[in-house]
């Protein structure tokens with residue numbers, strides 16, 4: 001099992017900055033990637049839910065049109081924000097990640113094809129959602145399925161990358177590269193944990209959209225708020241079942257990290273669970289009082305903390321899985337002081353520019369694209385003032 005020949009040798013190039021900086025950047029950029037992915041995937045699923053399930057069909061269609069216009073922006077945002085952790089992952093875990101990528105080579109390669117087709121689909125749906133909404137929704141559904149499969153392939157590769165003991169058997173049983181990691185007991189709950197979270201955080205995206213629409217059309221904004229807020233609440237409730245399932249499927253010694261064996265892991269789990277419960281209650285109260293600001297700012301503040309601690313827990317779990325093989329102390333560090341500060345400045349500048357770009361573009365703008373259902377703008381309640 002613990003065969004030292006199993007792991008490719010460490011890249012002899014020294015790390016150009018301290019180990020902990022790469023670790024931090026990996027977690028921070030993964031956080032950004034996952035939030036963008038959640039807005040995109042959750043937003044798309046809720047767009048379809050609005051189109052097919054809304055009691056007020058006209059309003060449902062309007063939400064569908066509104067959201068469909070966001071997807072061609074959110075998908076490339078997910079990709080761009082995925083490239084950053086991909087680079088840091090390769091630096092820190094290249095030995096593991098490259099090896100597992102070879103075992104699941106074909107599904108891994110298919111990610112590119114699925115992405116391209118999904119992207120076309122989102123564009124098609126955004127152009128046609130107004131006139132041919134039936135056809136547009138079917139195309140959007142197809143793109144959503146592809147995006148779902150991409151996430152699933154990621155979970156397969158990443159779970160395999162942290163269980164090197166499985167590589168040999170899997171590879172020699174089928175060296176063609178047509179493999180997934182179905183023998184991994186945590187695979188399905190782990191992936192579902194991400195998918196259900198995408199719906200919850202997609203609900204928060206709708207809450208922000210409602211906030212931006214409030215002044216133009218309060219009635220319509222109220223409809224978006226109800227859909228997004230309820231999706232958030234129910235998905236987060238479901239997350240408790242999925243999260244427990246995930247924990248149960250972990251090997252016992254790793255599970256115990258979160259129940260006392262490791263202080264940071266245990267505190268993180270506690271904060272995550274408490275944050276999830278608090279977010280459900282605050283959202284319920286915000287919906288009851290029709291207080292959009294409470295939902296948009298308080299709930300997303302809590303959720304940002306929950307996602308951050310979960311990202312840290314996920315990273316600790318990976319290191320625990322890899323413990324017999326992964327030796328960060330073997331990295332040679334030779335900080336390139338001449339370029340490192342420049343990198344940091346550009347990194348922070350890049351993130352700021354990204355937010356400025358989003359603001360300029362008006363991620364939550366573009367309401368005019370969707371015809372209003374009600375001509376008159378209702379009075380503002382205390383909610384969004």
Ligand code: HEM
Pocket residue numbers: 026030033037041075078079080081082083085086087089115147148150151152154155156158159190191194
């Ligand atoms: C657009 C569809 C995508 C979806 C739905 C998606 C979803 C996910 C999910 C669910 C995970 C976590 C998997 C797990 O830990 O079990 C993940 C991780 C990751 N994704 Fe994405 N992803 C997408 C695209 C991309 C792209 C295009 C890139 C790179 C260019 C990327 C880079 C990454 C990286 C590097 C990680 C792992 C980070 C780490 O292990 O610390 N993703 N993604």
